[in-house]
Amino acid sequence: MRATLLLTLAWRNLWRHTRRTVLIVIAVALGVWSMVILAALARGSMEQQIRNEILNLTGHVQIHAPGYRDDPVIDHRMVPPSPALRAALDDPAVTAWATRVRVPAVVASERESAGVALVGIDPEGERGLSFIPGAVVEGRYLAPDDGAGLLIGRKLAERLETGLGRRVVIMSQDVDNAIADRGFRVVGVFDTDAPGAETAFVFVTRAAAQAMLKLGEQVSELAVMTTDRRRLDALTARLKAAAPGLDVASWAEAQPLLVVTASITEVVLYIWFAIVFLAMSFGLVNTLLMAVFERTREIGLIQALGMQPRQVLVQVLLESLLLLAVGLAIGNALAWGHLAWIRDGIDLSAFAEGMEMVGVSAVLIPQVEARDVLGANLLVLVLGSIASLYPAWRAARYVPVEALTRV
Amino acid sequence: MPATVVCRKLCKVYRQDSVAVPALTDVDLVIPKQDFACLSGPSGSGKSTLLNLIGGLDRPSSGEVEVDGRRIDRMRKGELAELRLHHIGFVFQAYNLIPVLTARENVEFVMQMQGVPARERAAKSRQILSEVGLDGLEDRRPGELSGGQQQRVAVARAIVSEPSLVLADEPTANLDSTNAEALMQLLRHMNDEHRVTFLFSTHDKLVMDHSKRLIKLHDGRIVGDERRR
Numbered sequence: 001m002r003a004t005l006l007l008t009l010a011w012r013n014l015w016r017h018t019r020r021t022v023l024i025v026i027a028v029a030l031g032v033w034s035m036v037i038l039a040a041l042a043r044g045s046m047e048q049q050i051r052n053e054i055l056n057l058t059g060h061v062q063i064h065a066p067g068y069r070d071d072p073v074i075d076h077r078m079v080p081p082s083p084a085l086r087a088a089l090d091d092p093a094v095t096a097w098a099t100r101v102r103v104p105a106v107v108a109s110e111r112e113s114a115g116v117a118l119v120g121i122d123p124e125g126e127r128g129l130s131f132i133p134g135a136v137v138e139g140r141y142l143a144p145d146d147g148a149g150l151l152i153g154r155k156l157a158e159r160l161e162t163g164l165g166r167r168v169v170i171m172s173q174d175v176d177n178a179i180a181d182r183g184f185r186v187v188g189v190f191d192t193d194a195p196g197a198e199t200a201f202v203f204v205t206r207a208a209a210q211a212m213l214k215l216g217e218q219v220s221e222l223a224v225m226t227t228d229r230r231r232l233d234a235l236t237a238r239l240k241a242a243a244p245g246l247d248v249a250s251w252a253e254a255q256p257l258l259v260v261t262a263s264i265t266e267v268v269l270y271i272w273f274a275i276v277f278l279a280m281s282f283g284l285v286n287t288l289l290m291a292v293f294e295r296t297r298e299i300g301l302i303q304a305l306g307m308q309p310r311q312v313l314v315q316v317l318l319e320s321l322l323l324l325a326v327g328l329a330i331g332n333a334l335a336w337g338h339l340a341w342i343r344d345g346i347d348l349s350a351f352a353e354g355m356e357m358v359g360v361s362a363v364l365i366p367q368v369e370a371r372d373v374l375g376a377n378l379l380v381l382v383l384g385s386i387a388s389l390y391p392a393w394r395a396a397r398y399v400p401v402e403a404l405t406r407v
Numbered sequence: 408m409p410a411t412v413v414c415r416k417l418c419k420v421y422r423q424d425s426v427a428v429p430a431l432t433d434v435d436l437v438i439p440k441q442d443f444a445c446l447s448g449p450s451g452s453g454k455s456t457l458l459n460l461i462g463g464l465d466r467p468s469s470g471e472v473e474v475d476g477r478r479i480d481r482m483r484k485g486e487l488a489e490l491r492l493h494h495i496g497f498v499f500q501a502y503n504l505i506p507v508l509t510a511r512e513n514v515e516f517v518m519q520m521q522g523v524p525a526r527e528r529a530a531k532s533r534q535i536l537s538e539v540g541l542d543g544l545e546d547r548r549p550g551e552l553s554g555g556q557q558q559r560v561a562v563a564r565a566i567v568s569e570p571s572l573v574l575a576d577e578p579t580a581n582l583d584s585t586n587a588e589a590l591m592q593l594l595r596h597m598n599d600e601h602r603v604t605f606l607f608s609t610h611d612k613l614v615m616d617h618s619k620r621l622i623k624l625h626d627g628r629i630v631g632d633e634r635r636r
Binding site: 002004005008009012013016298301302303304305306307308309310399400401404 | 465507508517519520521564
């Protein structure tokens with residue numbers, strides 16, 4: 001009953017100065033809109049970077065010979081997966097896995113040469129594991145028995161002035177530390193958003209690479225894709241137990257820079273949240289202080305009539321809460337409308353070159369996370385209410401006789 | 408007759424910078440139940456100060472105040488608010504009503520704070536507004552009422568919850584003589600019908616003429632106390 005009265009007073013008081021109220025509602029709405037949208041874009045961008053990096057031969061988990069991650073040369077090779085490791089990989093959480101040969105090499109056309117990573121893959125095993133099966137834009141993908149076929153990135157092909165059907169020579173170091181070279185024919189050209197991949201890799205079949213480098217059945221790495229990249233601890237532990245002496249690393253361990261970038265993105269988001277909130281809370285506190293100051297006599301009157309100081313405090317806080325709630329409702333509606341409008345992504349092709357450098361695709365797809373939306377709303381609502389405590393406390397402290405006689 | 412208000416050696420001293428300005432000095436006063444008393448005196452004589460101390464709106468520097476047998480000079484802020492809510496009605500000179508509430512809501516304000524059920528509140532407010540001659544104006548906000556009508560709403564609010572004491576500070580100050588006369592007749596009627604104790608402060612001869620008792624103040628002291636009729 002008293003709550004209804006306080007709510008009625010708070011709501012009606014709010015609209016005594018419509019323009020002032022509308023202005024602060026707009027400020028709150030814009031603040032929340034910017035927080036939700038910016039968070040969705042930042043998360044979308046970060047998600048794309050992580051996804052691209054995972055598809056860029058990283059996978060969710062990698063297994064190597066010790067030392068390979070620091071020095072990825074042929075000396076750091078490993079035997080093919082043991083029965084124990086194969087059993088561990090036969091896990092419902094594992095959606096794909098494959099072994100690869102991956103060593104430094106030089107690729108030479110008739111005109112140019114370039115340093116690359118020679119990647120020997122199991123063409124079928126790479127499906128669902130890396131970008132390469134879906135990235136071929138000219139020619140065809142590798143077949144399992146493609147002894148002399150090679151996939152090259154579009155940019156590298158341009159640099160080497162080579163192309164589909166042309167012959168290139170790969171030179172590397174074999175297991176005996178001797179120079180190994182072999183001619184391959186370009187059967188496909190790939191194009192990808194993965195940063196640097198078009199110039200960094202050339203792909204042949206694993207068997208062809210093993211033969212060229214005299215590796216026998218040995219490989220450089222084993223990559224694993226799972227159902228959820230955020231839940232890798234148990235699987236990683238099982239794989240470590242099944243592959244003693246090998247280096248089992250999650251994507252986060254394999255790409256620490258990406259994890260740092262994600263953390264920085266998160267911090268930048270929180271800084272933005274703080275800036276928006278500070279700007280908003282100044283407006284809010286100022287509005288409430290003005291409202292309390294203008295209503296000094298009225299507050300004195302309701303206290304004289306028997307309203308408790310704590311009820312005066314609650315009334316001013318309710319005003320603040322209602323103001324924030326209206327602003328939040330409008331801000332969230334704006335943000336959702338905007339997100340629905342750009343749900344297919346924002347075309348950044350004008351900046352594609354620069355974006356690809358950091359692993360972001362030409363189309364940035366926003367990603368809404370409940371924690372960001374909840375966080376933005378709670379931040380505004382809870383901290384906004386806390387900021388409103390000061391004007392509310394001032395109102396509650398009025399001495400009725402002084403408030404009633406104030407000019 | 409038992410007393411509604413008792414003041415003993417009541418003093419109030421205001422401080423202006425480092426100078427002490429006495430507003431009330433050793434005031435002894437008893438207001439019996441159902442009295443219709445008026446505090447008069449020149450400006451600065453201490454009328455409003457005394458009214459504020461009795462109403463628990465301000466605290467005495469020394470002395471005692473009892474309302475309905477309760478010592479209020481030692482009460483905490485919350486206790487004073489509770490006392491005002493349940494035992495005292497107020498009519499001020501101006502700024503009497505809450506501008507965002509209608510006449511009916513203003514009348515119901517105190518009852519709603521007291522936790523009176525909605526149906527009972529509605530019945531009482533309808534009856535009292537009718538009694539003060541405001542039929543048909545229940546849903547108007549203060550800004551849509553004349554000064555006289557606003558004071559009537561304030562009177563209705565002050566007595567609707569049947570307090571033991573109504574304090575009215577210069578209730579006719581902003582009214583023309585016709586409205587002032589009507590208001591005083593109304594208050595006297597309430598005093599007779601509802602057995603409410605009234606204590607006014609005023610400069611207005613009309614209010615004094617309607618009072619049963621005239622208490623004169625000068626320089627913060629009671630200098631006269633006469634029963635009239």
